[in-house]
Amino acid sequence: GAVVSQHPSWVICKSGTSVKIECRSLDFQATTMFWYRQFPKQSLMLMATSNEGSKATYEQGVEKDKFLINHASLTLSTLTVTSAHPEDSSFYICSARRGGSGNTIYFGEGSWLTVV
Amino acid sequence: AQSVTQLGSHVSVSEGALVLLRCNYSSSVPPYLFWYVQYPNQGLQLLLKYTSAATLVKGINGFEAEFKKSETSFHLTKPSAHMSDAAEYFCAVSPAGGTSYGKLTFGQGTILTVHP
Numbered sequence: 001g002a003v004v005s006q007h008p009s010w011v012i013c014k015s016g017t018s019v020k021i022e023c024r025s026l027d028f029q030a031t032t033m034f035w036y037r038q039f040p041k042q043s044l045m046l047m048a049t050s051n052e053g054s055k056a057t058y059e060q061g062v063e064k065d066k067f068l069i070n071h072a073s074l075t076l077s078t079l080t081v082t083s084a085h086p087e088d089s090s091f092y093i094c095s096a097r098r099g100g101s102g103n104t105i106y107f108g109e110g111s112w113l114t115v116v
Numbered sequence: 117a118q119s120v121t122q123l124g125s126h127v128s129v130s131e132g133a134l135v136l137l138r139c140n141y142s143s144s145v146p147p148y149l150f151w152y153v154q155y156p157n158q159g160l161q162l163l164l165k166y167t168s169a170a171t172l173v174k175g176i177n178g179f180e181a182e183f184k185k186s187e188t189s190f191h192l193t194k195p196s197a198h199m200s201d202a203a204e205y206f207c208a209v210s211p212a213g214g215t216s217y218g219k220l221t222f223g224q225g226t227i228l229t230v231h232p
Contacts, residue, residue, distance in 0.1 A: 097218040110159040
């Protein structure tokens with residue numbers, strides 16, 4: 001079964017509202033999680049590295065004030081899309097690193113966000 | 117810095133034929149390499165990964181890939197295609213170890229079509 005769970009799988013929100021996506025490691029502690037975005041018919045692009053107990057590290061071009069990442073516990077990272085607009089509609093997927101260097105990376109099932 | 121190039125955005129084969137999906141990478145540090153499969157409207161499933169052990173890596177569903185440092189390649193093969201292999205395939209590279217392990221850079225993806 002899944003070892004990394006994302007919720008919700010699908011979400012529709014109105015333009016201007018905020019939406020939160022959760023990424024949970026189910027049976028291991030993940031000090032580091034990663035958030036990716038995939039636009040339709042495109043590849044996955046890393047948005048940010050989520051570090052437990054510290055600020056996330058954002059990739060160039062990703063607005064940190066728009067995509068708020070919180071990693072308050074060793075099993076949960078959240079991505080909040082603030083003031084969402086239709087261009088934020090995308091597939092968001094997280095991954096968690098289990099163990100240290102060289103250990104397995106698990107992906108969540110992904111979350112489809114549609115902003116109307 | 118790291119990058120991945122997948123040659124051929126679309127590959128079409130007949131059922132029972134050899135599958136070859138090409139991936140070349142660039143990395144300033146020793147890399148770990150991954151192949152993922154994505155079915156429509158779903159998340160990512162790990163097919164196989166290279167983590168500096170054997171250069172020929174066997175994965176699930178009969179897939180394998182060979183890491184060739186001299187060619188900076190990590191091509192994915194399967195001797196005999198099955199209809200269920202039709203999907204999109206992503207090659208990805210990560211720094212090998214350290215705090216950046218798991219920070220994946222993905223190729224653009226290759227859509228595999230299997231004809232009866």
